[in-house]
Each structure stands twice: as C-alpha cells, then as structure tokens.
Amino acid sequence: GERLAEFPGWYAGKSSYHLFYDCHHFTASALRAAGLPIRPWWAFSGWMISLQLDRVRKYHEEEVK
Secondary structure (H helix, E strand, O other): OOOOOOOOOEEEOOOOOOOOEEEHHHHHHHHHHHHOOHHHHOOHHHHHHHHHHHHHHHHHHHHOO
C-alpha cells in the first residue's frame, strides 16, 4: 500500500482487517510469498503459524538427511 504521511512507517492496507483476516493471515501470506508452503487460511493465531513452520522445518530436515 501507499505510505501514510500522517503516520510515519505506516502504510495503507490493500485489504480490510477483521476477525477472519488479521495480522496472522498477513504474516502467513508473506511467508507463502517468500516460498514457504504455508496456508494463510489456516492461521487464525500465532500458534497455528508455528505449527505450520514446524512442519516445514521437519520436512526440510528430512530432505537434508
């Protein structure tokens, strides 16, 4: 989004923020855009993102062996 002049360091959002689409979903979407197999729709809380990241870590550890 565009920078908000009245709030330095803040940006206008591209989508609305509500109970079913909050900061955890934004974080999961960014992780998915970075290439991680994360599902934003399964990120209603921080621990749900942690579960997904643990799953990704275990998968990659097994691939290295």
